[in-house]
Amino acid sequence: MDHRRFRADHSIRPSAVAVWSMLDRMSGEKTPVDRFNGVWRRLERYLNGLYPTDRRGGSDSEAQIRRAMADRVVTREQGAFLEACRRVRNAFTHVSFDEYDGPAAAPPQPVVVRLERLVRELVDRVRLEEVTKPALTCRADNQLQDVLREMKEHDYTQVPYHLEGTGWVLLTRDQVARWVEDSAQENLVMVDLHTTVGELSEAVGPVVPTVLAADSYVVDALAHLEWSEGEAYPAVIVDRGQGKPPGVLTAWDIPELYRRLGR
Numbered sequence: 001m002d003h004r005r006f007r008a009d010h011s012i013r014p015s016a017v018a019v020w021s022m023l024d025r026m027s028g029e030k031t032p033v034d035r036f037n038g039v040w041r042r043l044e045r046y047l048n049g050l051y052p053t054d055r056r057g058g059s060d061s062e063a064q065i066r067r068a069m070a071d072r073v074v075t076r077e078q079g080a081f082l083e084a085c086r087r088v089r090n091a092f093t094h095v096s097f098d099e100y101d102g103p104a105a106a107p108p109q110p111v112v113v114r115l116e117r118l119v120r121e122l123v124d125r126v127r128l129e130e131v132t133k134p135a136l137t138c139r140a141d142n143q144l145q146d147v148l149r150e151m152k153e154h155d156y157t158q159v160p161y162h163l164e165g166t167g168w169v170l171l172t173r174d175q176v177a178r179w180v181e182d183s184a185q186e187n188l189v190m191v192d193l194h195t196t197v198g199e200l201s202e203a204v205g206p207v208v209p210t211v212l213a214a215d216s217y218v219v220d221a222l223a224h225l226e227w228s229e230g231e232a233y234p235a236v237i238v239d240r241g242q243g244k245p246p247g248v249l250t251a252w253d254i255p256e257l258y259r260r261l262g263r
Contacts, residue, residue, distance in 0.1 A: 032112050033092045033103045039112075040089060043082070043119045061086050072223040077258070078118060085115060121218070126260055128221055128238045129214035132247030135160055138171060140198030147171060147197060160237055160246050161197055163206055168237045168246055170207040171197050178204045209235040214247070221249050222257045 030038070047064040050073065065086065069079035091105040136154060138147045138161045151159060151173070158172040179200050183191050210224040210233075221236045238247035249257070 031103075032106050032109060035112050036085075036089075036092055036107045036115065039116045039119050040085070042123065043115075046119070046123050073219065074118075074122070075219070075222060075226055075258075081114070081118070085111070121260060125217045125219070127214065128212060128216050128218060128247065128249075129240065131218055131257070131260060132214075132238045132249060134240070134245035135248040137161055137245050138197055140164070140196065140201070142197050143194050144176070144197065144200060145193035148176070148193070158207070158235065158248070158250075160248055163198065163201060166206060166208065168209075168211050168239060169201070170209055170233060170235065170237070170248075171200070172207050172233070175200065175204055175207050207233050209233040209237050211237045211239050214238050214240045218257055218260055222254065225249065225251060225254055225257075 044061060047061065047068065051064045051067050053060055053064075062083065065074075065079055065082050068074045069076060074082065085107075088105075088107075092103050092107055095102070095104050136150060136156060136159055138150070138159050140161055140163055142161075147159060151157075157174075158170040160168055160170055163169045180189055180191055182204060183189055210221075212221055212224075216238075221238070224236050225234060234251055236249040238249065240246055
């Protein structure tokens with residue numbers, strides 16, 4: 001056989017996408033396109049359950065994604081990612097012409113993995129009790145010198161405690177700094193570290209964060225941290241109830257929460 005002639009007679013060569021798709025089918029594994037379309041259908045079923053549409057009008061994913069963002073079912077960043085996936089999804093559907101049968105394009109592996117993780121989080125909601133650990137706590141009658149020593153040893157910026165009549169609140173380094181500043185007289189500062197945590201709270205006011213039950217969802221905590229506008233301290237206390245130590249989530253935990261949400 002004249003291989004040069006053979007090559008000349010086959011001027012239409014399969015694209016990298018077609019080769020990738022063919023090899024994946026030969027291996028018996030799902031292609032990235034199949035995985036993308038499968039998880040997107042799962043997302044559509046979930047959104048249709050939240051926001052039913054007129055049967056005659058069909059599904060309107062764009063409007064549903066916007067409503068999910070407005071209702072804080074997904075974060076703004078997640079919503080933007082889903083909208084980008086929605087816009088390019090048509091390119092991942094199969095087309096047939098001449099000798100080609102396959103997708104017009106294929107989604108990158110990281111996009112598929114992130115979409116799968118995000119939809120899994122939405123459908124199989126992860127609760128706060130699964131991602132938080134018991135925090136170091138103190139009592140309102142503890143002396144500041146003891147609590148500050150613990151905070152320094154563990155490099156904590158805040159410690160939760162239960163304040164009678166209020167519930168879970170925080171002792172924070174900023175709060176202590178305000179107390180020290182208020183104690184200054186003629187450029188001299190004299191403070192009594194035997195002062196209790198409760199007495200400090202009475203002097204400068206308690207730090208009241210958002211408190212969520214342990215069976216709340218990760219997305220609920222993230223919404224409070226991300227959309228905080230100064231009305232509450234930018235932290236979330238996870239109340240485990242039954243006298244158990246609570247968990248604490250702050251802005252430092254946002255990257256890990258995003259990872260759990262598929263960021």
